[in-house]
Amino acid sequence: MTSTTIAAENTSENYLNNKYGWKSWLFTVDHKRIAILYLISISFFFAIGGTFATLMRLELATPAGDLVQSDTYNKLFTMHGLVMIFFFLVPSIPAVLGNFLVPIMIGARDLAFPKINLISWYIYVIGGAATLFVAVTGGVDTGWTFYTPYSSTYANTHVVAMAIGVFITGFSSILTGLNFIVTIHKMRAPGLTWFKMPLFLWAQYATSLIMVLGTPVLATTILLVGLERLFHIGIFDPTIGGDPVLFQHMFWFYSHPAVYIMILPGMGVVSEIIACFSRKRIFGYSFVAFSSLAIAVLGFLVWGHHLFVSGQSAYAGIVFSVISMLVAVPSAVKVFNWSATLYKGTITLSTPMLYALGFIGLFTIGGLTGVFLAIMSVDVHVTDTYFVVAHFHYVMVGGMLMAYVGGLHFWWPKMFGRMYPEFPAKFAAVIIFVGFNLTFFPQFLLGYMGMPRRYHAYPPEFQLLNVLSSAGASILAVGYMIPAVYLVWSLKWGKKVGPNPWNATGLEWTTQSPPTMHNFDRVPIVTEEAYAYGEADEIARRGHSPAGPGKHIEEVHVVR
Amino acid sequence: MWKDLPLLPDSASTMSGQVDAVWWFLVAVTVVFTVLISVLVVGFAVHFRNKKDGRVATQIEGSLQLELLWTIIPLVILMGMFFWGTTVYVQMQRPPKNVIDMTVVGKQWMWKIQHPTGQREINALHVPIGQAVRLTMTSEDVIHSFFIPAFRTKKDAVPGRYTQQWFEATKPGVYHIYCAEYCGTKHSAMIGWCTVMEPADYQNWLAGVVPGETPEAAGKLLFEGMRCVSCHPIEAGVTTIDGAPARGPLLAGIYGKEVVLKDGGRTVVGDEYIRESILKPMAKVVLGFEPVMPTFEGQVSEEQILQLAAYIKSMKDSGGAKK
Secondary structure, three states: OOHHHHHHHHHOOOOOOOOOOHHHHHOOOOHHHHHHHHHHHHHHHHHHHHHHHHHHHHHOOOOOOOOOOHHHHHHHHHHHHHHHHHHHHHHHHHHHHHHHHHHHHOOOOOOOOHHHHHHHHHHHHHHHHHHHHHHHOOOOOOOOOOOOOHHHHHOOOOHHHHHHHHHHHHHHHHHHHHHHHHHHHHOOOOOOOHHHOOHHHHHHHHHHHHHHHHHHHHHHHHHHHHHHHHHOOOOOOHHHOOOHHHHHHHHHHHHHHHHHHOOHHHHHHHHHHHHHHHOOOOOOHHHHHHHHHHHHHHHHHOHHHHOOOOOOOHHHHHHHHHHHHHHHHHHHHHHHHHHHHHOOOOEOOOHHHHHHHHHHHHHHHHHHHHHHHHOHHHHHHHOOEHHHHHHHHHHHHHHHHHHHHHHHHHHHHHHHOEEOOHHHHHHHHHHHHHHHHHHHHHHHHHHHHOOEOOOOOOOHHHHHHHHHHHHHHHHHHHHHHHHHHHHHHHHHHOEEOOOOOOOOOOHHHOOOOOOOOOOOOEEEEEOOOOOOHHHHHHHHHHOOOOOOOOEEEEEEOOOO | OHHHOOOOOOOOEOOHHHHHHHHHHHHHHHHHHHHHHHHHHHHHHHHOEOOOOOOOOOOOOOOHHHHHHHHHHHHHHHHHHHHHHHHHHHHHHOOOOOEEEEEEEEEOOEEEEEOOOOOEEEOEEEEEOOOEEEEEEEEOOOOEEEEEHHHOEEEEEOEOOOEEEEEEEOOOEEEEEEEOOOOOOOHHHOOEEEEEEOHHHHHHHHHHOOOOOOHHHHHHHHHHHOOHHHOOOOOOOOOOOOOOOOOOOOOOOOOOOEEEEOOOOEEEOOHHHHHHHHHOOOOOOEOOOOOOOOOOOOOOOHHHHHHHHHHHHHOOOOOOOOO
C-alpha cells in the first residue's frame, strides 16, 4: 500500500466524521459510536472508583482510623466496589471493545439489534446516575456484597437507591449479552465458521451467556433486599422469618459467575494480542476456545465456596470445593497455550504485548491463589481477610484491567485512526505493573497474618505491609493517569495510520481506520483460519494484497 | 528488622500446624508454576524476539499430547490438594468428645462470651491449653464472624441460628480475636484478645472471677420467672404445679432425643429446636399437644435462650418416664 492511498482513506468518510453534533452521538445506533459512549462513561466511573480507592489507601497508611471516620471509610470501600464492578469491570471489555469489534470481526454492519444496543447504554447511564446520586447524598455502607440482614434492616444509608442503581444497570448487561449472542449466531460473514472465529469472539460469546443467565438472579436478589427494607417482607432477616444465608446463596449465584464476566473477555483480548505480536496462530486454538465455555459453565456451579464459614453444610462445602478446583484446569490450559504460542514466534514487545504478557503472569498468580480459597481448610483461615482482597485484585486488576488497557492500545489506531505515542505508553505499562504488584502483593501476606478486610483501623503490627501497599497504590494511580493523558493527546496529534498498522489478521484490520459508517463497503468472504499470520507475513514480504490474507472481498454491497 | 515484619501468624492450636502444612504446599505449587510460566514467557519473549533478520515465525497448530499433559498434571495436583485440604477440614469439623462448651453471642459491636461455669467475658476469652473448647455462636443483630488467626479458625455468628467451631489451644499467650464479617460502623473495633493459659492458671483465673450463675442456674431462674413451669412439667409423673394435665411436653430428659411432631414429622431436640420453640412455638408442635404456647419473641435475649437450653439440657429424666 502506498502512502497516498492511506491518506486517501483517512480523508474519506468514517463513523467519526460522517455526522457532527451532540444529537448525532446521543441518538446514534452505530455500534462504534455506542462503544465510544461507553468508553467515555466507564472511564468516568473508573476515575471515581479510583478516587475512592486512593482515599482508602491513604487512610490505611496508619493503623489508627485518623483520616476519615469509620462510617466514611465503610462508604468508601462500598462505593469503590460497586462502582468498579458494576460500572467499570463488567461493562469494560464487552461494552467498549466488544461493542466496537464484535460486528466488525464477524464482517457485519452492526449488532443484531442496534437500537437495543443504544438502550443498553441509556440504561447504564440511568443506573450510573442513581449511583452518583447515592454517592453525592451520603453513600451506602453495606459493602458491595449487600449482605443481609445488615443491608435489609440495620444499615442507615441509601441502600434502596443503590439497589435500584444496580438493578437497573443489570439490564444493560443482559441486553448487551443478548445482542452479542444473536449477532454471533446469525450475522457471521460467509465462510466465517465457528472455528474460524477469533478467540476474542469466543470469549465474548461465553461472557454473554453468563450475562444473560446470571444477571437476572442478581436483579431478583437485589430487588428482594429492597422490598424487605421497604415493606419488611421476611425473606432474609431472621427476626421477620427470613434466612440471611439464603441471600448469600442467591447473591453469589450471580456474583461468582460475574467474576468470569470480568475475566473471560480479557482472555479473549490477550489471545488476539499474543497471536499478532508473535506472528503466530494461537497454540491449541480449539482448547482455548472450549476452555472459555468450560469456565462459563463451571462458573455457575461454584458459588458455595463463598460460604465455607457461613454455616453452610460441610457436605455441600466439599462439593463446591471440588468443582471450584476444576475451574483451575481450563484456566491453566489457557495460560499454557498462550505461553506455547510464543514458542518460535517472532515477538515484538509493543505496548499491547507488554500488557498481554503482564496479564499472563498476574493472572497465573491470581488464579493459583484462587485455589487456596477453594480448599476449605485454608479458606477458613483466609476468607474475609486481605488474602481475598489481594486474590481478586490480581484477577480483576492484574488480569482484566491489564487486558482492557492492552486491548485499548491494540485497537486504538483502529478506533480513532491515530497511533498512541510508543514511549510514554511503554513507560506507563511498566509503572502500572510495578505499582500493581507493590499495592497488592503485600496484601497476600497481610491476609495470612490474619488482617480482616474492610477494617478502618488495624493493629500496629500490620503497618509496614500496609504502608508498602499504599505506596504502591500511589504509583499505580500515576500509572493510570499517563495513558489518560497521551491517549487523549493522540486523538489530535497521534500519527495517522492505515487500515492495518500491526499487519494483523482479522476482518477488523481489512476495513479502513477509523472504519466507515457500515464497516465494510463490500461483504467479506472468509476462507482462512483466524490467525493466518504465516500467510500474512508471506504476503507482506511479497508486498501486495493490502486487504489482508484469505479475505476475498467480493459482492459489491449496496449501502442503504 | 524482621521482628517488625512477622510473615506468619502465631501457631497456637492443634489444627494450626496442619493448616500451615497445606498452606505451604499450596505456596510451593504457586511459586513453581508462577516461576515456570514467567520463565517460559520471558524466555520465549527474549529468545524469539523479532531481530529483524528475516526469520519468520514457525506456525504450529497445537499438540494433543501437550494439551493432555497440561490438563492432566494440573488436574492430578489439584485433586491431591483437594483431598488433603478436605481431610484437614473434616478434622476441623469434628471436635473431640471431651470439650468445654462456651457460648458466644455477637452484637454490634462486641463479643459476649459465657463459660460453662458461669464466668462472662466481653471481647475477651480465656482458655486452657490441652483442652478442646467448643463455641456455640449466634448473633443478636447482623452476621458477625468469630476469627482467631492464631488458631486458624473462623466461623460466622448468624442471627436466627447456631453455628459452632472448636479449637484446642497448644501455646500459652495472648492472641487476637477479630470480627471478620463486615457488620457496620465499628466493625474494625469488634476485636478482642484470647488468653491461652496453663490449666492451673486457667483454674486460678476461673476462681478469681466472680462467676455469675452458671448457664443452667440462670436458665432455671428464667424458667421459673417466665412461668414456663406452669405448662412444662420438669419431672416425670408430676403434672404441672397447679395439678392440671400438662399443656406442654415433659422437658426432663428430652434434650438430644427425637420427638414426633403433630404434622407427623420428627425432630431432634437440640439448641436450634429449643430456640425455635421459644420464639416461634407454632412452627413444630409435639404430637399430643395443642398449639397453645405464646411466643417469647422480644422478651428473651439470645443469651437467655442459650441459658434456657442449658437448663433443659441439665434436667435429668428422673425415672417414671423411662422406657
